[in-house]
Structure formats: structure tokens, C-alpha cells
Amino acid sequence: MTRIAPTEPETGEAPAERRAPRGAGPSGSPRQDAAFSGLALGASLLILVVLAGVALFLCLQAWPVVGAPAEEFYGGEGFLSYIWPLVAGTLIAAAIALVIATPVGVGVALYISHYAPRRLAKPVGYVIDLLAAIPSIIFGAWGASVLAPRIVPLYDWLGAYLGFIPIFAGPASATGKTILTASVVLGIMILPIITSMSREIFQQTPVLQQEAALGLGATRWEMVRMTVFPFARAGIISSVMLGLGRALGETMAVTLVLSGGPFNPSLIQSGNQTVASEIALNFPEAYGFRMNELIAAGLVLFLITLVVNMLARFVVSRYKEFSGANS
Amino acid sequence: MSKRIDVESLNVYYGDFLAVEDVNIQIDPRAVTAFIGPSGCGKSTFLRTLNRMHEVVPGARVEGKVNLDGEDLYGRGVDPVRVRSQVGMVFQRPNPFPTMSIRDNVLAGAKLNSRRMSRSAADELVESSLRGANLWEEVKDRLGKPGSGLSGGQQQRLCIARTIAVKPDVILMDEPCSALDPISTLAVEDLISELQEEYTVVIVTHNMQQAARVSHKTAFFNIAGTGKPGRLIEYAPTQEIFNNPKNQATEDYVSGRFG
Numbered sequence: 341m342t343r344i345a346p347t348e349p350e351t352g353e354a355p356a357e358r359r360a361p362r363g364a365g366p367s368g369s370p371r372q373d374a375a376f377s378g379l380a381l382g383a384s385l386l387i388l389v390v391l392a393g394v395a396l397f398l399c400l401q402a403w404p405v406v407g408a409p410a411e412e413f414y415g416g417e418g419f420l421s422y423i424w425p426l427v428a429g430t431l432i433a434a435a436i437a438l439v440i441a442t443p444v445g446v447g448v449a450l451y452i453s454h455y456a457p458r459r460l461a462k463p464v465g466y467v468i469d470l471l472a473a474i475p476s477i478i479f480g481a482w483g484a485s486v487l488a489p490r491i492v493p494l495y496d497w498l499g500a501y502l503g504f505i506p507i508f509a510g511p512a513s514a515t516g517k518t519i520l521t522a523s524v525v526l527g528i529m530i531l532p533i534i535t536s537m538s539r540e541i542f543q544q545t546p547v548l549q550q551e552a553a554l555g556l557g558a559t560r561w562e563m564v565r566m567t568v569f570p571f572a573r574a575g576i577i578s579s580v581m582l583g584l585g586r587a588l589g590e591t592m593a594v595t596l597v598l599s600g601g602p603f604n605p606s607l608i609q610s611g612n613q614t615v616a617s618e619i620a621l622n623f624p625e626a627y628g629f630r631m632n633e634l635i636a637a638g639l640v641l642f643l644i645t646l647v648v649n650m651l652a653r654f655v656v657s658r659y660k661e662f663s664g665a666n667s
Numbered sequence: 668m669s670k671r672i673d674v675e676s677l678n679v680y681y682g683d684f685l686a687v688e689d690v691n692i693q694i695d696p697r698a699v700t701a702f703i704g705p706s707g708c709g710k711s712t713f714l715r716t717l718n719r720m721h722e723v724v725p726g727a728r729v730e731g732k733v734n735l736d737g738e739d740l741y742g743r744g745v746d747p748v749r750v751r752s753q754v755g756m757v758f759q760r761p762n763p764f765p766t767m768s769i770r771d772n773v774l775a776g777a778k779l780n781s782r783r784m785s786r787s788a789a790d791e792l793v794e795s796s797l798r799g800a801n802l803w804e805e806v807k808d809r810l811g812k813p814g815s816g817l818s819g820g821q822q823q824r825l826c827i828a829r830t831i832a833v834k835p836d837v838i839l840m841d842e843p844c845s846a847l848d849p850i851s852t853l854a855v856e857d858l859i860s861e862l863q864e865e866y867t868v869v870i871v872t873h874n875m876q877q878a879a880r881v882s883h884k885t886a887f888f889n890i891a892g893t894g895k896p897g898r899l900i901e902y903a904p905t906q907e908i909f910n911n912p913k914n915q916a917t918e919d920y921v922s923g924r925f926g
């Protein structure tokens with residue numbers, strides 16, 4: 341997963357500062373400079389080589405899939421019919437997770453950074469960070485054994501009253517092991533990513549700007565809307581994209597929570613599957629062409645994450661001019 | 668509108684630390700009042716209590732009274748948000764909202780109070796505020812550009828325009844020229860002299876000439892030593908403070924013998 345730089349906060353007069361010390365000052369001897377830039381260059385080359393190696397491996401292994409007859413694929417109808425339900429399941433699960441986690445994450449972050457009394461802010465932030473430290477298999481086990489059975493009544497209710505909407509079509513799963521449950525678990529898992537990153541950026545909003553807003557007679561919420569959100573916009577997008585990357589690639593939790601199957605438009609019935617979970621479930625027994633097929637699925641997942649990240653970068657860069665980085 | 672400020676035995680604390688002690692002062696409307704004094708004597712602290720801006724700092728609190736035309740700013744049920752739209756503030760470093768255009772910067776505060784402003788009313792307010800801040804001619808062709816693209820002096824005048832767009836009674840300025848070059852400083856000083864026709868202006872400055880140039884009355888603050896509270900030592904017409912001070916410490920300070 342490619343990582344997005346979080347908005348480069350406090351870029352205040354950074355360009356000038358960054359340029360100034362180079363080759364100047366008593367500590368920066370030219371030899372040290374050369375050694376360090378060599379080291380940095382080496383490290384970046386190494387990363388590039390490793391990345392290229394992984395990409396090459398994926399491509400080579402996935403190659404046999406190209407042009408193979410349709411019957412050879414799992415399901416017997418070619419690669420496209422095999423992969424699209426998995427891609428759909430992956431995107432649906434990740435999207436629902438984001439819809440849940442983004443408002444909650446940003447809200448909690450804002451509460452911690454601007455609303456909570458200081459005595460409370462610390463522990464709340466700490467607990468959220470702890471969430472990030474829980475291994476995903478634990479989330480999976482919790483989702484499957486605790487959340488799924490308890491969420492069934494909600495699904496029954498959705499099926500009964502909102503069943504006319506295709507995504508809530510009944511009858512609801514009796515076990516609760518649906519893609520919606522998996523999405524909720526994913527949402528909880530990416531919550532700390534969004535919260536801790538947003539919080540950090542909220543806290544970096546220049547005090548001077550916040551005081552400017554308050555000095556004009558803004559309430560705290562108006563001040564947040566005038567200064568904190570605009571300042572943090574690129575950072576929020578980055579954090580959401582980071583969470584999305586995690587949700588797209590998350591394997592263990594989905595594998596444990598979802599009792600998968602073919603594509604199913606209803607989110608409260610069993611069925612649906614994600615790419616990552618499909619690979620995890622089938623890889624141990626796979627050999628020959630099946631293996632190539634699963635790796636090709638992995639390549640598709642890789643491409644999706646790549647596109648998501650590039651989109652995020654594009655969005656972030658579009659807001660650069662007005663981002664506050666030049667104030 | 669311009670209002671008189673009446674401060675009665677005001678103490679300001681940061682937590683347990685008494686930063687400013689027992690200030691009594693009457694600040695005239697339609698005039699410029701300057702606060703001078705050595706660094707750390709509590710000028711900014713005191714200034715910020717005049718629009719309850721100190722409450723932004725956790726643990727900061729006051730004892731005493733600040734009356735604005737007889738109405739106690741710290742009275743029961745007084746909303747600090749309303750106080751701040753009556754008593755505007757200009758800060759040491761220009762701080763236009765970087766995500767907003769010049770136009771939106773001017774309107775930022777005004778829009779908080781009257782959300783439904785017609786386009787023509789907004790245009791009018793932008794022009795009158797920018798004219799009031801002597802900035803209109805320089806920016807009228809680029810109102811849609813980010814405010815952070817202006818020079819430091821222009822940014823500071825933009826901040827003043829933003830403040831007067833709210834139509835406050837009082838404008839507080841904390842060293843408004845200290846981050847500006849001499850030319851920009853002159854432009855802002857000219858502006859301050861014009862503002863007094865409509866507003867009560869209070870300015871903190873380290874620049875004696877500036878205080879002498881723009882203000883009618885000057886208040887000299889001092890501290891006895893580090894950790895001691897700041898106090899108002901002498902308050903008199905500016906001419907008197909600079910030419911004929913009553914207090915020895917004032918004379919030492921204005922003649923540059925310390926501070």
C-alpha cells in the first residue's frame with residue numbers, strides 16, 4: 341500500500357528554511373552532505389527495486405491468465421466473470437466502511453482536538469490509538485462471534501421495513517455473517533487511522549488563524565468551519581484514503597466475518613466476497629492455473645489501491661493553492 | 668459607533684500566576700490609546716481581556732470589571748462571542764484566512780452575523796471596508812485571489828478591513844506593525860489615525876515614535892521583576908507621557924534608559 345504524505349503540515353516558510361542550511365553552517369561539511377545524500381539515494385533505489393520486483397512477480401505469475409480459454413477459470417466463464425463479483429464485494433465493503441468511519445473518525449478527532457476538556461482528551465485519544473494496535477484476526481473473531489449474532493435483529497428489521505430497497509432485500513441472514521457486518525468491522529478497524537491522523541492535523545491548525553476567527557465573533561463551531569476544516573481538508577482526505585487502502589486490502593477480518601458466496605445485491609443476506617478474502621481462503625490449496633488466477637486477482641486489487649491512491653494525491657494537490665501552506 | 672471602555676480593578680491570572688494586577692483605566696471613544704511598556708509586562712494579556720480573547724488560553728481568568736459604555740463585559744449571561752463582535756482585534760502578525768479569497772476574507776466575520784446578505788450588499792460592504800482600510804485601490808482587480816498572496820502590509824490592512832466589516836465599537840491592535848516594513852508601517856499608521864474618527868482604538872506598541880505619532884493618550888505598564896505582576900504605572904495624554912512624565916520609571920522607559 342502506498343502511503344500518502346499527510347499534507348505537509350506547517351509548511352509555513354519551509355521552502356526557504358529547507359534551502360537555507362544546505363552547505364552552510366558549521367556542522368554541514370560537504371563530505372557529510374555527500375554521504376547523506378548517497379545514503380538517501382541508495383535507500384530510495386532499494387525501495388524502487390523491491391517494488392519493481394514485487395510488480396514483476398505479480399505480472400509474471402498472472403501472465404498465464406491472459407488468453408486462457410474461459411472453461412479453465414473457476415466458474416468456467418472466463419476471468420472477467422470470475423473477478424467482477426469479487427471487485428464489487430471489495431468496493432462495497434470498503435465504501436460502507438468509509439461511510440461509517442469517516443464521520444465518526446473526524447468527529448472524534450475534532451472532539452479530542454477542540455472540544456474535550458484536556459483531562460478527557462488524552463485518554464480518549466489513547467483508547468482510539470489502542471484500537472489500531474488490535475490485530476485484525478481479533479477484530480475478525482469478535483465480529484464473527486459477538487457482533488454478527490447480535491446484529492441479526494437489526495437485519496430482520498431492515499428486511500421487514502426497508503426490504504423494498506434492493507440492498508436490504510430479505511430474508512435476512514440468520515447468522516448475521518453478511519457483507520454489511522464485515523463492513524461494520526472494517527469501519528471500526530479503520531476508525532483509528534482516520535481519527536489519529538485527522539486529530540494530529542486539527543491540532544496543527546495555526547493558533548493565529550483560530551484566534552482571527554474567534555476575534556471576529558465566531559463561535560467555536562464557526563471557528564472550526566472557517567479555519568480548522570479548510571486547513572485540514574487535504575489531511576482528512578489523506579487519512580480517509582489511508583483508511584480506504586486498509587479496508588480494501590483487509591483480509592483476516594473479512595474472511596472470518598463473512599460467509600461468502602456469489603454476488604448478492606442484498607447486504608443483509610449471506611453471499612458476496614472480497615478479493616483479499618477470496619485469495620486467503622483459496623491460496624493454500626491452489627496450484628497450477630488456479631494459483632495464477634488468484635495472483636491475477638491480487639494484481640487487480642493492487643491496481644485498485646494504486647488508482648485510489650493516485651486519485652487521493654490528485655485531490656490533495658488540487659487544494660494546494662488555498663491550503664494554508666503558504667500563509 | 669464608538670464606545671468608552673472603563674476598567675475597574677482588573678486582575679488577570681494564568682492559572683495561579685497573577686500576570687496583571689489592579690488595572691484601573693478609562694479609555695476614550697473616538698481616540699487612539701497606546702499601551703507601552705517593557706516586554707512581559709502584560710500589555711497583550713491586558714489587551715486581550717478587553718474582548719475576552721484571553722479565554723482562549725486554558726486557565727486564564729480575570730477578576731474585576733470591564734465596562735463598555737456602562738455594560739460589564741464580564742457580567743452574568745454575557746456571551747463572549749458577542750463581545751468579540753463588538754470589540755474587534757488585529758493581531759501582531761497578519762493572519763488572513765489562507766483558504767479564502769480577499770473578498771471572502773473581508774466578509775468572513777460579517778457573514779457570521781447576517782448569513783443572508785444580498786450580493787449587492789456584500790459588494791458594498793467589501794468595497795467600503797477595503798476603502799476604510801486604505802486597501803481598495805490596490806486589490807480591487809483581484810478580489811477573487813487568495814488573501815495570503817498579498818504583501819505583509821497589505822495583509823495587515825486586509826485584516827483591519829475584515830475587522831471593520833463587522834462594524835465593531837472598539838478595535839484592539841497588538842503590535843500591528845511589528846512584522847511590517849517601514850513603508851507598510853506608515854500606511855497602517857495613517858489608517859489608524861483615520862480609524863479614530865469612528866472607533867475606539869487601542870494599540871500596543873514597542874515603538875515610541877509610533878505611540879507618539881498616532882495616539883492621544885498613552886498608558887505605561889511595568890513589572891517590578893520576573894514573576895511579579897504587571898501594573899499600570901502612568902496614564903496620561905501622550906504629550907505628557909513623553910515630555911513630562913510624573914513617574915521616574917516612565918521617564919526612564921520613554922527616554923530609553925531601560926526596557
Ligand SMILES: Nc1ncnc2c1ncn2[C@@H]1O[C@H](COP(=O)(O)OP(=O)(O)OP(=O)(O)O)[C@@H](O)[C@H]1O
Nearest residue numbers: 681686704705706707708709710711712713724897
Ligand atoms: N498563555 C500564557 N500562559 C501563561 N502565561 C502567559 C501566557 N501568555 C503570557 N503569559 C505571561 O504573562 C505575562 C505577560 O505577558 P504578555 O504577553 O502579556 O506581555 P507583553 O507585555 O505583551 O510582552 P511583549 O511586549 O513581549 O509582547 C508574562 O509573564 C508571560 O510569561
Ligand SMILES: [Mg+2]
Nearest residue numbers: 710711712841
Ligand atoms: Mg505582547
